[in-house]
Structure formats: structure tokens, C-alpha cells
Amino acid sequence: MNYISTRGQAPTLGFEQAMLTGLARDGGLYVPETIPEMSADAIAALAGLSYEETAFRVMLPFIGEAFDAAEFRAIIAAAYAGFDHVARAPLVQLDANHFLLELFHGPTLAFKDFAMQLIGQLFRASLARSGQRVTIVGATSGDTGSAAIEAFAGLDNVDVVILYPHGKVSEVQRRQMTTPAAANVHAIALDGNFDDCQARLKDMFNDHAFRDEVGLAGVNSINWARVLAQVVYYFTAAVSLGAPHRKVSFTVPTGNFGDVFAGYIAKRMGLPIDRLVIATNQNDILHRCLTGGAYLTDQVVPSISPSMDIQVSSNFERALFDAYDRDGGAVAQLMQELAGGGFTVSQGALQALREHFDSGRASEAETAATIARTLEATGELLCPHSAVAVKVAEEQRDPAVPMITLATAHPAKFPDAVEAATGQRPGLPRFMANLYDRPERVTRASNDLSALQSLIRERRSH
Numbered sequence: 001m002n003y004i005s006t007r008g009q010a011p012t013l014g015f016e017q018a019m020l021t022g023l024a025r026d027g028g029l030y031v032p033e034t035i036p037e038m039s040a041d042a043i044a045a046l047a048g049l050s051y052e053e054t055a056f057r058v059m060l061p062f063i064g065e066a067f068d069a070a071e072f073r074a075i076i077a078a079a080y081a082g083f084d085h086v087a088r089a090p091l092v093q094l095d096a097n098h099f100l101l102e103l104f105h106g107p108t109l110a111f112k113d114f115a116m117q118l119i120g121q122l123f124r125a126s127l128a129r130s131g132q133r134v135t136i137v138g139a140t141s142g143d144t145g146s147a148a149i150e151a152f153a154g155l156d157n158v159d160v161v162i163l164y165p166h167g168k169v170s171e172v173q174r175r176q177m178t179t180p181a182a183a184n185v186h187a188i189a190l191d192g193n194f195d196d197c198q199a200r201l202k203d204m205f206n207d208h209a210f211r212d213e214v215g216l217a218g219v220n221s222i223n224w225a226r227v228l229a230q231v232v233y234y235f236t237a238a239v240s241l242g243a244p245h246r247k248v249s250f251t252v253p254t255g256n257f258g259d260v261f262a263g264y265i266a267k268r269m270g271l272p273i274d275r276l277v278i279a280t281n282q283n284d285i286l287h288r289c290l291t292g293g294a295y296l297t298d299q300v301v302p303s304i305s306p307s308m309d310i311q312v313s314s315n316f317e318r319a320l321f322d323a324y325d326r327d328g329g330a331v332a333q334l335m336q337e338l339a340g341g342g343f344t345v346s347q348g349a350l351q352a353l354r355e356h357f358d359s360g361r362a363s364e365a366e367t368a369a370t371i372a373r374t375l376e377a378t379g380e381l382l383c384p385h386s387a388v389a390v391k392v393a394e395e396q397r398d399p400a401v402p403m404i405t406l407a408t409a410h411p412a413k414f415p416d417a418v419e420a421a422t423g424q425r426p427g428l429p430r431f432m433a434n435l436y437d438r439p440e441r442v443t444r445a446s447n448d449l450s451a452l453q454s455l456i457r458e459r460r461s462h
């Protein structure tokens with residue numbers, strides 16, 4: 001299986017190199033050259049299998065020769081062993097034909113564990129084989145950073161450096177990043193917002209000398225291996241509700257577009273998905289783009305669903321690449337315009353996007369009201385991100401088609417917002433109960449590329 005860049009100018013890579021590289025050298029994102037299809041029979045055969053076995057069958061065609069079958073099975077087993085629920089991604093019912101896919105039973109209580117735990121094991125296997133040493137640098141609005149730290153802490157041949165926006169993550173998120181004791185973990189609080197963190201990360205990748213010097217590797221949601229890991233739970237959820245014999249729809253709380261893009265890949269592989277609904281909070285650039293065709297960046301307005309507080313949605317580039325018939329030159333042009341504030345999607349491309357995606361937004365008040373109303377009606381306590389999606393799903397769903405709404409974080413990750421909405425303060429699961437007692441370790445840094453680069457050079461030499 002070969003991977004090509006969305007901007008058409010970077011070398012074609014195999015799975016392993018695309019994973020270790022993250023961002024392509026032309027600034028683009030790696031995508032599979034072709035999408036392997038799964039027949040209806042192969043999908044039907046997933047019924048009743050464990051999460052791990054489904055993961056193996058869904059992902060294997062994308063891996064190519066990178067790992068042999070036994071090794072890949074062992075990697076998957078290790079990745080999901082630390083989850084707190086035997087089903088890994090259980091479905092619960094909210095209403096007639098409306099289901100919630102709980103993706104928060106991993107070690108850091110957010111769906112990002114699904115991808116990050118897998119990628120940690122993949123890196124470990126790959127680096128052990130090559131003896132290579134890498135520096136993983138990630139930018140996070142909260143959940144990616146803790147998931148990466150949890151997945152890579154203590155692994156050989158890896159340093160993990162996480163940039164998060166100072167003062168703009170929840171206390172639980174911060175503590176999950178600053179309390180791990182492993183020496184290869186480095187949390188950096190950047191003076192800026194998430195888009196600044198993401199921009200500095202991109203700058204580092206575009207500085208090829210620095211990139212080679214420190215063996216830079218990326219595990220942000222642009223990393224193809226992360227998207228791939230997320231394809232799996234679309235299959236487990238759809239199959240448990242009757243696919244391939246019955247269509248289902250999904251609503252996905254969306255920020256960087258990695259999660260919903262994984263749903264799109266599942267659909268392209270042959271999973272019968274009717275609608276993929278992009279749910280945004282008040283930072284609704286994707287919703288505005290899908291409805292009006294203009295992708296115009298604005299100020300980030302902090303919300304109670306901070307992991308969706310972004311204006312530059314990186315993985316959207318992958319959807320644009322397909323919508324523009326895989327014309328890397330056209331995508332590179334759009335991304336150049338984006339640097340100047342935005343671009344307009346062509347009519348043809350917009351139509352192509354709308355064939356797969358719907359969109360909606362929830363205001364802060366609607367989000368809070370949805371948390372309260374859902375608790376009242378079902379007993380399920382939603383995190384604010386999941387509540388954004390439940391609100392949008394309720395508005396848009398076709399009652400005849402099962403709607404699966406993705407619950408992306410445990411409510412205890414955002415206790416203040418949940419308590420404000422319901423009067424109930426969600427407790428942390430037992431395995432994390434002493435989080436508030438552990439000592440924190442973090443470096444504050446200004447939003448300056450060369451200062452960050454020096455800091456990283458210094459840290460990885462220890």
C-alpha cells in the first residue's frame with residue numbers, strides 16, 4: 001500500500017514511513033493511493049467479533065508489508081489492553097434509533113486513545129526494528145497531548161514533546177499532561193491558542209534541517225495511522241446495528257476533522273453509511289464552509305468544548321483532495337490562499353463534499369441544555385463535545401435510519417461545564433482518582449519558533 005501527499009509534491013511512501021513522518025515534506029498530508037474495499041460478505045463476517053479482531057481485519061489492507069499478521073495482532077492487543085471496558089467502544093441507546101458510541105474508556109478518557117495507543121505500539125515495534133531514535137512533537141487543544149504522553153511515556157528511542165495553549169485546557173487535561181513522571185515526556189505551555197501551537201508545529205516540520213537533526217515525528221491527527229485506527233469503530237458500531245444489511249448514519253463532534261474523515265474512509269471501504277454529520281460548536285468554520293462554500297478563518301472563541309475550538313481544521317485538506325479529484329496542485333493553491341485568510345471551494349468540489357457530509361452547529365447554551373436534557377431523559381452524562389453532537393444529531397437525523405452519535409470524552413474531563421449544566425459534578429474513574437495529588441512538571445514558553453527549537457534540542461539531549 002502506497003501513500004501520496006495531498007499536495008502532490010512529496011515522495012510516495014509506504015505505511016511505516018508515512019506513519020513515522022506525519023506531515024509530508026511539501027506541507028501536505030499522506031493519504032492512501034487507493035482505498036481498499038471490503039465486500040458485504042467480509043463486513044457481515046465482522047458480526048460478533050471482538051474489537052481487536054475487527055481492528056485487525058479492517059486495518060490490515062492499509063498496512064501492506066509493514067508488519068506481519070502475527071506482529072500486527074500483537075500490536076493491536078497491546079494497544080487496547082489498557083481500556084477500561086471490554087467492548088472498547090460500547091454503544092448505548094439514547095432514543096428510538098439514536099445511539100451513543102462511547103469512545104472514552106481509554107487511559108486518558110477521550111477517543112484519541114484509540115489512535116494514540118495503537119500508534120504508540122506501532123512506533124515501538126518499528127523503532128525497535130530499526131534502532132532509529134525520534135522526537136515526537138505534538139500540538140494539542142487538550143486531549144491529543146495527554147493521549148500521546150500516555151501512549152509514549154517510557155518507550156525506548158522516543159522523546160515526546162507536547163505543546164498546549166497555556167491556560168486554555170481544562171485542569172484534568174493539563175494534569176494528565178504534566179503529571180506523568182517518565183523522563184522522555186516534556187509538556188510545554190505555549191503563550192497562545194491552539195492554532196498557534198499547530199502553526200509552530202507545522203513550522204518545525206517545514207524546517208527540514210531541524211526535522212532531520214532531531215528525527216522529528218508527528219502524531220497529531222494529521223498522521224495517517226491515527227485516522228486509520230479511528231476507522232475501526234465505525235465498523236464495530238455499524239455492524240452491531242445491522243450493517244451491511246442496514247444503513248446507519250453518524251454524527252461526529254468535529255475540530256480537526258480526523259474523526260469524521262475516518263468515517264468517510266469507512267464509507268469509501270464499503271460500509272453502508274447514509275450521512276456523516278459534522279457537528280461544530282460556535283467555532284463553526286466547517287459548518288459555514290459546507291453551507292456557504294467559503295472557508296474563511298476567524299478568531300477562535302473559547303467554548304465549553306475546547307477540543308473543538310479551532311479555525312484551521314487540518315484534516316479537511318484530505319477531504320478537499322478527494323473533492324478536487326485528487327488534484328494536488330489545486331489543494332496546494334487553496335492552502336496558499338488559506339494562509340491569507342481563506343478560500344472558496346469550487347462548485348464541483350462543494351457538491352462532492354455535500355455528497356458525503358452534512359453539518360450543524362450548537363451554541364454554548366444549546367450545548368449546556370443538551371447535557372441537562374440528556375441526563376434527565378436517559379441518565380447519560382455527556383461531555384460538552386458529545387453534547388454538541390447529540391444536539392446536531394437530534395436536529396438532523398432521519399428517524400428511519402439509525403443515528404450513531406460519537407461521545408468523544410468522559411464527562412469527568414470537563415467537570416466544570418458539566419456541573420454548570422446539571423448541578424452534578426462527574427467523578428473520575430477509579431484508576432485516575434489520585435490525579436489531583438500528583439506533582440506537575442511543565443515548561444512555559446513564548447510563541448517563538450527558534451526558542452521552541454532550542455528548548456527541544458536541549459530536552460532531548462538528556
Ligand SMILES: *Cc1c(COP(=O)(O)O)cnc(C)c1O
Pocket residue numbers: 110111112143144221253254255256257258259260307308385386408409
Ligand atoms: C479531538 C477531539 C474532538 C475533535 O476531533 P477531530 O478529529 O479533531 O475532529 C472532539 N471531541 C473531543 C473530546 C476531542 O478530544
